[in-house]
Amino acid sequence: MTKIRKLLVANRGEIALRVMRTAREMGIRTVAIYSEADRLSPHVRYADEAVCVGPAPSAESYLKADVIIDVCRKLNVDAIHPGYGFLSENAAFARLVREAGLIFVGPSPEAIEIMGSKLGAKAAVAAYNIPMVPGTPDAIMDRGEAKRTAAQIGYPILIKASAGGGGKGMRIVEREEEFDEGMDRAVSEAISAFGDGSVFIEKYVTSPRHVEIQVLGDQHGNIIHLFERECSVQRRHQKVVEEAPSAILTPQIRAEMGRCAVDVARACGYYGAGTVEFIVDDQLNFYFLEMNTRLQVEHPVTEQITGIDLVKQMIYIAEGKPLEIRQEALEIKGHAVEVRVYAEDPANNFLPDVGTLHTYVRPQGNGVRLDDGFEEGMTIPIFYDPMIAKLITYGATREEAIEKMIRAIDEYQISGVQTTLPFCRFVMEHEAFRSGQFDTHFVQRYFTPEMLQQTGDATETRLAAALAAYLLETGKPKGKAAAGEVVTQKSKWRERRLG
Structure with a gap:
């Protein structure tokens, strides 16, 4: 076993801070890297040491593997944690880290390669009797044969890129006459996004839910799971x-x-x-989709219901320690909900809305966790994913966690950019979500931009009712209101955010 004493986090923003905080608790010194656009970011100040690795574009900074390795050599770094995104699922980078004599806080390059290809992953798990969606076992080489397969499994089908993810290189084909156009568009997008035009066919599950299982494995062959996460509320095939x-x-x-x-x-x-x-269908049949060989954005909800720090476990595993957690000792405690706070405009098809955070006030209180990497006055850069923060709430029950989320969203004050907060509040209050009867088509089925104004109006009514109840209990408010008069005070931050 090797003790990690200095850790470089090859990432930025909230995930860099998330990793560094656990490292500090473990007595590990940290090194931040940053681009010129992130010079004033909190993760840069938080680290024990920080090094600028290039200009704002990620291809010239956060993706410069050789520069990152060179920083490690100069600063006597022991290990690299890649966070998520950027180089986190890059097998070549993991191999380069290993060849440099450093520890990669993540899986082996070989595991990343196998699971980095959806077709490779399916081939690898074939011997384990794992349910898989009917489709082609290999990349499509013959369109005629592919069309015959599609007819056999039945339309609608999904044409999917073997490499990558995030909904890129993916096309739903409803009828055979749409097959060629869907194929051409999927291949073109796959080449553009991943440099690999390999695609395959799957039966399209018409009412799918996206459910994932968190796993932990050590270098001694011990593997456990930490239960599931429900991730079905999505826009553009990406979770919200x-x-x-x-x-x-x-x-x-x-x-x-x-x-x-x-x-x-x-x-x-x-x-x-x-x-x-x-993927889980409406009959609760489940099918293997893919494996993400990294820490997930939504890992905090698993930490909340298990009490396990996943980053700490990743570091222990990287050091060569065996897992001390046993499957039979794990249990679900309570319920957790996470919303991703993006600088996007839900009223304009969730398009990015970069700008300066003129107001930035964080929600607080019991059961509220906020993982963020911004401060008031900072600018959301155009060069990276527009996520501002992850807002997580925890309660003894699902209803309690949802109510805490609504309260936290109402307290979260952001101005200067449009955000997904109003949309997330809409989700929390929607009957389909509250009842648990929803799937990945939630946005298409239930959401229109006009709904946000309705949500705002309902919120004002709710706030007024709460104030009225309070006044009945505590007596009339200060001022010159007449006896029996109820005074409602409009929330100024609410006007700013919804106006």
Whole structure:
């Protein structure tokens, strides 16, 4: 076993801070890297040492593997944590780290390579009796054969890029006459996004839910799962709201999905933290989708319901320590919800809305966690993902966690950019979400920009009712109001955010 004494975090913003905080608790010194655009970012100040690695574009800074390795050599760094995004699932980078004599806080390059290809992942897990969506086992080489396969499994089908993710290189084809156009567009987008035009076919599950299982494995062959996360509220095939546990899984299905997730990890000799993603249909049949070989954005909800610091476990595993957590000792405690706070305009098809944070006041209180990397006065750069923060709430029950989230969203004051907060509040109050009866089509089925104004009006009514109840209990407010008169005070921050 090797003790990590100095850790470089090859990332930025909230995830860099998240990793550094755990490292500090473990007595590990930290090194931040940053681009010229992030010079004033909190993660730069928080680290023990910080080095500028290039201009704002990520290709000239956060993706410069050779520069990052050189910084490690100069500063006597022991290990690199990649966070998520950037180089986190880059097998070549993981291999370069290993060849430089450094520790990569993540899985082996070989595991990243196997699971980095959706087709490679399916081939690797084939021997483990894991349910998979009907489709082609290999990349499409013959369109005629592919069309025959599509007809056999039945339309609608999904044409998917083998490499990458995030909804890129993915096309739903409803009828055979749309096949060629869907194929051409999927291949073109896959080449543009990933430099790999390999695509395959799957049966399209018409009412899918996106449920994933968190796994942890050590370098001694021990693998456990830490239950599931429900990630079905998405826009552009990307998650916006996550929760743990799922509102629909039975204990039996949860145990079976957990077993399958562990087997997926075992199929590639996985160690570190990883996530196995499944599609669940309206009959609660589940199918293996892919494995993400890194820490997930939504990992805090798992930490909340298990009490386990996933970053700390990743570091222990990287040091070569065996897992001390046993599957039979794990249990779900309470419920957690996370919303991703993006600098996007929900009223304009969720398009990015970069600018300066003129107002930035964080929510606080019992059961509220905020992972962010910005401060008031900072500018959201155009060069990176526009996520400002992850807002997480925890309660004894799902209803309590949701109510805490509504309260936290109402307290979260952001001006200068449009954000997804009003949309997330809309989700929290929608009957489909409250009842647990929703799928990945939530946005298409239920959301229009006009809904945000309705949500705002409902909020004002709710605030007025709460104030009225308070006044009845405590007596009339200060001022010259007549006896029996109820005075409602409009929330100024609410006007700013919804106006």
